[in-house]
Amino acid sequence: MNSVSFNDLDKHFASGSSLELKALLPAGIQDEIGHFNVFNMSKIRQTVQDMPTQPYQCRTFYKVSLLVGQSKIGYPDGIRSLSQPTLIFTTPKSPITWLPMERQSGMCCVFTPEFLHPTRSGVVLDELPIYKSPEHPLFSLEKGDVKIVKSIYEKMHTAITSTYAYKYDLLRTYTLELIHFGQQLQSTIMAHPNHSNFARTTSLFIELLERQFPLDNPHQEIKLRTAADYANELNIHVNHLNKILKETTGLTTSALIAGRILKEAQILLRQTNWTIAEIADSLGFSDFAHFAKFFKNETSIPPGTYRSQAKSLNYT
Helix, strand or coil: CCCCCHHHHHHHHHHCCHHHHHHHCCCCHHHCCCCEEEEEHHHCCCCCCCCCCEECCCCCCEEEEEECCCEEEEECCEEEEECCCEEEEECCCCCCEEEECCCCCCEEEEECHHHHCHHHHCCCHHHCHHHHCCCCCEEECCHHHHHHHHHHHHHHHHHHCCCCCCHHHHHHHHHHHHHHHHHHHHHHHHCCCCCCHHHHHHHHHHHHHHCCCCCCCCCCCCCCCCHHHHHHHHCCCHHHHHHHHHHHHCCCHHHHHHHHHHHHHHHHHHHCCCCHHHHHHHCCCCCHHHHHHHHHHHHCCCHHHHHHHHHHHHHC
């Protein structure tokens, strides 16, 4: 794919000239009802010196951009400073400006409304939550999210350079995948009005914790047992995860894990005929003794006594 200066690129987008579009878009795409292209920003020649603040006032194109590198986004109501990878959605009606503070290494896809026309995509663009929300659709990404978004852009690039006869249908699918990913981020943030990354990470942790359960048979074992296991799964440092959870819940990561394991242990003791050794093994304990010590420390009674008391209550 040919490299172009980002300044020229934005001018071409804003012009909406079909002649200029032909110079930018891959061969054959102009024969499509809609238009689409994907760019790797690391291949676009750009420096802070030769690149003044860029207008995003594109009259024709929708954009979905992964911005990696320090930059500033100017909205009518203020400026947002971006210091971590950010996914941003803009429309032909978005009067914003972009000022990169250093060389960018993200990716960007552009498409016209016709590209995702309802007869081809099954959606009405301006009716999608990502474009209807009064909040700016701009999302800071965690490491795992960046990996997911990059993989979608890579699939776009592979498709657009292929000779596959239905590649534009495939590109519509990938574009919608990117939009839906943004809407998932939007849903999480909307659930936490303070837009806190801490709240979002807490939500992801709790969801991951709950997905370990229930245990349906004695041969099933929980896969994540320690704070480090969860931190690795969430692609953050264990100390940072602990700090987040301590601030949002008042409990440490280990305490939250222990509380959920205790709850499951009590359910299994009350509702199954599994041996205590089987329960201990399924919950990730090395042996019966470690489980019995854990259970007694948390409840003040041994697991066998808890089971007996639960059964006697059921009989009365």
